[in-house]
Amino acid sequence: MSISVAMTVNGKAVSGKVEARTLLVQFLREHLGMTGTHVGCDTSQCGACVVDVDGKSVKSCTILAVQAEGSKVITIEGLAESPDKLHPMQEAFRENHALQCGFCTPGMVMSAIDMVKRHNYQLDEATVRRELEGNLCRCTGYHNIVKAILAAAPAMKSAGV
Amino acid sequence: MYDFAYHRPKSVADAVKLLKDKPEARAISGGMTLIPTLKQRLARPSDVVDLGAVKELSGIKLEGTNVVIGGMTKHAEVATSADVKAAIPALAHLAGHIGDPQVRNRGTIGGSVANNDPAADYPGAVVALNATVTTNTRKIAADEFFKGLFETALADGELITSISFPKAEKAAYMKFPNPASRYAMVGVFVAKTAAGVRVAVTGAGPCVFRVKAMEDALAKNFSSAAIKDITIPADGLNSDIHGSAEYRAHLVGVMARRAVDAANK
Amino acid sequence: MTAATGIGARVLRTEDKRFLTGTGRYVDDLPLARATYAYFLRSPHAHAKIKNLDISAAAKMSGVVNIFTGKDLVDAKVGGLICGWVVKDKHGEPHKAPPHPVMAVDTVRYVGDTVAMVVANSYDDAKDAAEAIKVDYDVQPANIDLAKSFDKGSPQVHPEAPGNLIYDWEIGVKADVEAAFAKAAHVTKLDLINNRLIPNAMEPRAAAAEYDKGTGNYTLWSTSQNPHVLRLILSAFVLGIPEHKLRVVAPDVGGGFGSKIFCYADETMVCWAASRVGRPIKWTAERSESFQTDCHGRDHVTHAELALDKDGKFLALKVETIANMGAYLSTFATAVPTYLYATLLAGQYTTPLIYANVKAALTHTAPVDAYRGAGRPEATFVVESIVSKAAAEMKIDPAELRRKNFIPSTAFPYQTPVALQYDSGNYPPIIDEAMKMADYKGFEARRTEAKSRGKLRGIGFSSYIEACGLAPSQVVGSLGAGVGQWESAQIKFNPTGNVQVMTGAHSHGQSHETTFAQIIHDKLGVPMDQIEIVHGDTATTPFGMGSYGSRSLAVGGSAIVKATEKIIAKGKKVAAHLMEASVADVEFENGVFKVTGTDKNVPLAQVVFAAYVPHNYPLAEVEPGMDENAFYDPANFVYPAGTQICELEIDPDTGTTEIVNFTAIDDFGNIINPMIVEGQVHGGIVQGVGQALLEGAVYDKSTGQLISGSFMDYTMPRADNFPSFKLGYKVTPCPHNPLGVKGCGEAGAIASPAAVMNAIHNALAPVGVKHVEMPATPLNVWQSIKGAQRQAAE
Ligand SMILES: Cc1cc2nc3c(=O)[nH]c(=O)nc-3n(C[C@H](O)[C@H](O)[C@H](O)COP(=O)(O)OP(=O)(O)OC[C@H]3O[C@@H](n4cnc5c(N)ncnc54)[C@H](O)[C@@H]3O)c2cc1C
């Protein structure tokens, strides 16, 4: 069954024809060619696909594209103000070497930003580790991801993002 | 995933009508269980009826001494609700330990309770708090609701509209997560309400169950010491690579004692 | 050199920007016009005869372009997949080599064995059609239990390997070892299982291929750690496509850990079918497919004995191992439990006599091959477990027993009794530093405090050595390797002065784009932003062996250094001409050629320009252009070593383990970028701790179904399983490569399982637990405690 969907992705109005079964992540990757959002599992556990839908962090592999009709979606591609001005979370990941192969990174960064905001820019190591439950990384051992998120929280606060 | 027809009704009545008209239709609320199931091609609904736009299903209300949670209320909302935290902090704690932040942002109480996964957390709270499940047609007492493995009292096309939890005097939920899935391998919800003490166990068996011996002992003396010698039989409990039935039976005791201690804090 | 960006500096990564902004390009991201999509039908049975395979209904389904089966490959005379390392058994006979058809023809041998390939207009169409393929299986009994593989009556996996035995291999002289045991004051015995692991790189394996009808050229994009090797195997052995007609591209790859070294059925099929379908084909594994079909790692059953004299000096070590190969021999499977395992059994110790016997077994399970560390983690686990056990039995402090037996720093180069010659090292300062950092002295007080909270606290050591930087070609050749193990580099300056550096190594997380650029920057003075490291494409990079075995820097980096030397040598000739000086008087420093003792100088960029615009140029002696190639074949392996100390607490009521402290001191030789090295160690530790506490591939012993077949059942390490780690370094430079470097990619995973398990045993000793197998899950630990209690009660 072919259905029209329209939503805002990273501030731009987008639309397309999808099947009912098309997942949001497929719509982003295959219809819009926005391949920054990744798929790392088929059981909704790895978090490589995390995006923001209407201010909530969600796994785009576990929501139908049609369910995001009319929503505001933010993906990893929509974070940096410009190629030279990264979001403070992206910057913190870079400065703390919180990524290696980069595959988990888009989902990690999206989850991390949501985490910082939900905790009102105040986090401790134990909270960060617990809140990363839905994001798997096989490369970094998490050490530097935790460091990056702890560093980004105050940076996000002072940048007002 | 097999394809299906998609519907997005705005009212419970429309949703129920769609579900009744199409015998192979399935409701979707948070989709955190249904979509993975569809992806693995373990279900093949002709139609999917999205409850996302049904406003009347969402929200948390205080009614007398009860907390009433709409069927479409997300785990994250329950976990952070000031009303729930004030009335039944153990329930907020439970909701805050379901899955991960992303799952909690979409998964709903109605979906979880309707699905009745043996490893789900909510059934523990529903039974221990002696909650009432309200559907589009009736009210169902907790003890009547959960029937067995993935089985409930819900009829085809019947929707959970809300669940009403009586306020507890003391309550706590202790979860021993499955190391891999982080669902409950054993979860024990202990509650002392006006109606008495209840101990509900999820994860350990094919369906949530109560431990009468513990309830009786705790009714007399609400302390972990009162149940320290009560063991539950391993017979009939779940057994898998992460936990034998014997281990689960043991954990029920440990988690129950820890829950009582937490409730007394 | 500017200290901020040269060798030794903590330089932020060049590759990060694209990964952080969602602009990395992984195989599945490729936009291929008119692409078709492949889905592979996999065997649901561990062992079955295919009585009938009917694709007729499926072929008629909507969107289906083509369906291929094993028979099509037989008809097309496609070769089988190969094992590239011939191991000779103890009688000098080559190992048994049963055929490995790309897709099953008449028999399936593990759950996940490839049965058919459906190519369709969409992935869902392909999957829908695959469900309509009718396969009539005659299910056979399966051999799943490794320990029973050689038993009479065990189901046979291949007729070519009677008794499921691939080889019976040995190293060392058994009689000498037995004689030493006869004289020992103490013998420690240990039975252990090295649990089977599933690699689970976060990017699932993927392949895409395109065939150009006009030129007859194939392009295969693959999630490969070694595109040249993949091309070589596909060309020379499997598909027969001439090597120059096949281009293999491994673009951004989302982690490998060994699992993306090998040549797999699916990528082979995608490549082969591209010309038959006439449109590009894309395939990406679903995670459950990865679980079933990626090569697994480890999976040993081992018995070991250590002989000691009365003072605790090691006299001899004896090891018997059964290693699981799975149902087919994967690309390097045979070498892992032999040359990469038994040769490491000396560890950091002077054990004078070692005998090891390894029997490789076939089972009806997924193939097993190299996984982060490959053989060395298994060896380290045996050595470090038995050493700690001996210490406990003889009531000697575990650090003391290690120190007593360390190879002294004066003994290098040190010839071990198991073939390897360690080039350098200094072990005592490493363990000292680790003990200081871990506050070993304060441990007993912490144990007592934990006890007051009802917790069992334990501490464990692991002093590892490993051999990496694969490898001297002639050595591995004499041991049966089918390839050389050198690495290549090409430094190509452009006329405007910026530079592209092509390497045969491949980065899938290891940060070559940064580390290699630092070398270039350091050696040639080119600014970092003028350097591009190119890897992963057989069309643009020189033939090279790829990345695995912690070899990229030690071997690939050395090739780059060699190429810089050629650039400098040629540049000097040009510069001498430009400055009207003699070549002998020209020196090169910080990117500038100078005439010794004068202020005459000319920057490299100007020399490069002159080389491309040779108007004023010594054309009679020097060719134009500034483009140099180098190949580097290492003189020896490199030998990183270190000590890890793990401290943990066990909740005896639930069996749950919490790691409270983890310290690692390593000697990786010289360090190019400490930030990147630390990242490698963190990741390695977590994979090793994952093996010790969390991960385990579990097959149903009777049906051969993979029970731990998804993240729902296979416990992946998560952030909340760990504390932050404490790391430190000691440096003994590698004496035989120009950078003085050793590998750091696998050390963390090699050492940590023993550190954790020694800590577990240390914690549980007071409650009478003798032995816990990995993974020490809550269930496993609780059962061990319970078992000890039962025994005590009897
Ligand atoms: C990674 C991950 C981790 C998880 N961890 C946990 C955990 O630790 N503990 C836990 O308890 N759960 C866990 N879950 C499950 C999660 O809580 C689900 O949200 C829940 O089980 C189902 O709720 P849903 O709203 O997503 O339902 P859906 O998936 O939308 O629906 C589930 C079923 O319920 C039916 N249904 C939905 N709404 C209603 C309704 N109002 N009335 C009647 N029927 C309805 C649907 O038709 C469907 O059959 C996890 C899920 C994931 C993906």
Ligand code: FES
């Ligand atoms: S792809 Fe793994 S959670 Fe979405």
Ligand code: FES
């Ligand atoms: S950086 Fe590779 S998976 Fe996280």
